[in-house]
Amino acid sequence: MDTSELGSTVRDLQDKVEDQVKGVSRRMQSASERVVDLVKEHPAAALATAFAVGYLIARVARRS
Amino acid sequence: MANGSEDQSADNNGKEARLAGGRRRTRRRPESEAAPRLSNAVSEARDSVSTLLEEWRDMVEDHPWKALGVALGAGYVVGGGLLTAFTGRLLFGGLRIGFRLAALPLVREELIGLFETVSERGRGETERRHQ
Numbered sequence: 794m795d796t797s798e799l800g801s802t803v804r805d806l807q808d809k810v811e812d813q814v815k816g817v818s819r820r821m822q823s824a825s826e827r828v829v830d831l832v833k834e835h836p837a838a839a840l841a842t843a844f845a846v847g848y849l850i851a852r853v854a855r856r857s
Numbered sequence: 858m859a860n861g862s863e864d865q866s867a868d869n870n871g872k873e874a875r876l877a878g879g880r881r882r883t884r885r886r887p888e889s890e891a892a893p894r895l896s897n898a899v900s901e902a903r904d905s906v907s908t909l910l911e912e913w914r915d916m917v918e919d920h921p922w923k924a925l926g927v928a929l930g931a932g933y934v935v936g937g938g939l940l941t942a943f944t945g946r947l948l949f950g951g952l953r954i955g956f957r958l959a960a961l962p963l964v965r966e967e968l969i970g971l972f973e974t975v976s977e978r979g980r981g982e983t984e985r986r987h988q
Contacts, residue, residue, distance in 0.1 A: 828925075843926075
């Protein structure tokens, strides 16, 4: 394999990885915006759910 | 003698009556003063609770992720998960990830520099071949 071919392959790979990373970050951003909207609309329910999740995680951690 | 005993009993009756009146008065006074005091205390408590709720809502609107984290942490602590092996694993895992993230920019810069030198060498070689 030529070094120029290696360089172009590396660039292609870099472009693909960049696209994938951008896609994932876009999805994460939209999910985080959705969560923020949900928390702002129903603060008590959201906080109670977070509290319950923390409690359950602690119970599971204590058992294991 | 009889008059003396009658006077004494009359005095006693008067004292009892005065005492009863006093008791009534002392009983009535707190009732009449306690009602507005109680209503004031209730209204003050209601005001403080409403301001607390407003502040809490503002805090949740300003920092929703922080509020969720605090609620999750509070649930975890209340559930008794603080002194478990899982907490230790979480802490050490977090530290490890933090160190890796801190080292990542250095590694990335090194890799990018390496790729650039490789691609430049490749270009130079192909140009030489064409010539």
